Amino acid sequence: MKIGIIGAGNIGGNLTRRLTALGHEVRVANSRGPHTLTALAEETGATPVPVEEAARGAEIAVVTVPLKAVPDLPSGLFAEAAEDLAVIDTGNYYPRQRDGRIAGIEDEGLTESRWTERHLGHPVIKAFNGTYAQDILDRPRPTGDPGRMALPVAGDDETAKAKVRALIDDLGFDTVDAGGLDDSWRQQPGTPVYGLRGGVDAVTKALTEASPERPADFRG
Ligand SMILES: NC(=O)c1ccc[n+]([C@@H]2O[C@H](COP(=O)([O-])OP(=O)(O)OC[C@H]3O[C@@H](n4cnc5c(N)ncnc54)[C@H](OP(=O)(O)O)[C@@H]3O)[C@@H](O)[C@H]2O)c1
Numbered sequence: 001m002k003i004g005i006i007g008a009g010n011i012g013g014n015l016t017r018r019l020t021a022l023g024h025e026v027r028v029a030n031s032r033g034p035h036t037l038t039a040l041a042e043e044t045g046a047t048p049v050p051v052e053e054a055a056r057g058a059e060i061a062v063v064t065v066p067l068k069a070v071p072d073l074p075s076g077l078f079a080e081a082a083e084d085l086a087v088i089d090t091g092n093y094y095p096r097q098r099d100g101r102i103a104g105i106e107d108e109g110l111t112e113s114r115w116t117e118r119h120l121g122h123p124v125i126k127a128f129n130g131t132y133a134q135d136i137l138d139r140p141r142p143t144g145d146p147g148r149m150a151l152p153v154a155g156d157d158e159t160a161k162a163k164v165r166a167l168i169d170d171l172g173f174d175t176v177d178a179g180g181l182d183d184s185w186r187q188q189p190g191t192p193v194y195g196l197r198g199g200v201d202a203v204t205k206a207l208t209e210a211s212p213e214r215p216a217d218f219r220g
Pocket of ligand 1: 065066091128131
C-alpha cells in the first residue's frame with residue numbers, strides 16, 4: 001500500500017520503520033526537508049520527500065506532528081492522494097509543555113482530533129495517540145497472542161476506520177472501536193486508556209471509565 005507519513009519524529013520514524021518492513025511503499029516528510037531524512041531513508045527504504053509531496057498517491061496518510069504545527073501544514077496536503085485516502089491523526093494536545101493554549105479545544109470544546117481535522121480539511125481517524133513510540137517497534141504480537149496490546153481507534157468514516165484498523169492489525173496490535181471523533185475525548189491525554197498497555201477488554205473498560213472533563217494538567 002502507498003502510505004504517506006507527515007512527521008518523522010518518535011512516532012513517524014517508528015511507523016516508517018515498521019510499515020516499510022511490512023512491504024508498504026512509504027513516503028516520509030518532516031519540517032526541515034528530505035535532505036535531513038537520508039539516514040531514515042537508508043535504514044528503511046522509505047522515500048524522503050517535501051511535505052507537499054508526502055501524500056501523493058497515498059491510500060493512507062499519517063499526520064504525526066506536534067499539535068501546534070498542524071496549522072503550519074500546507075493547504076492541499078492531500079490533493080494528490082488516492083480517492084479513498086484515510087488520514088490517521090496521532091496528535092495530542094500538551095498546552096503547558098509544548099503547544100500553548102488552543103482556543104478551539106479549550107473554549108469551543110472541540111476534541112483534539114476534530115480541531116486537527118478542521119485545519120487539515122479532511123476527515124481523520126484518531127489512532128496511536130496513546131501508544132508509546134517505542135512500543136510500535138517492541139510490542140507487536142501475532143493475532144491471538146494473549147499479550148497482544150489493543151489500541152483505541154476513533155473516527156466518523158467507517159470505511160476509513162476499517163482500513164486503519166486493518167493496518168494496525170498488520171502492525172501487530174488489536175484495535176477497539178472508540179466511536180466517532182466527537183467521542184475521542186475518551187482517549188485523549190489524562191484518560192485511563194492513554195498510555196495503557198492492555199488488551200481489548202482492558203482498553204474497552206478504560207474507554208468507558210473516561211471523564212469528559214479535561215484534567216487540569218492538560219488545560220492551557
Ligand atoms: N512520542 C510519543 O511516544 C507519542 C505517542 C503518541 C502520540 N504522540 C503524538 O504524536 C505527535 C507526534 O509526536 P512525536 O513524539 O513523534 O513528535 P516529534 O518526535 O517531536 O516529531 C515531530 C515531527 O514533526 C515534524 N514537523 C513539525 N512541524 C512540521 C511541519 N510544519 N511540517 C512537516 N513536519 C513537521 C518534525 O520535523 P523536524 O524534525 O524537521 O522538526 C518531526 O519530524 C504529537 O502530537 C504527539 O503528542 C507521541
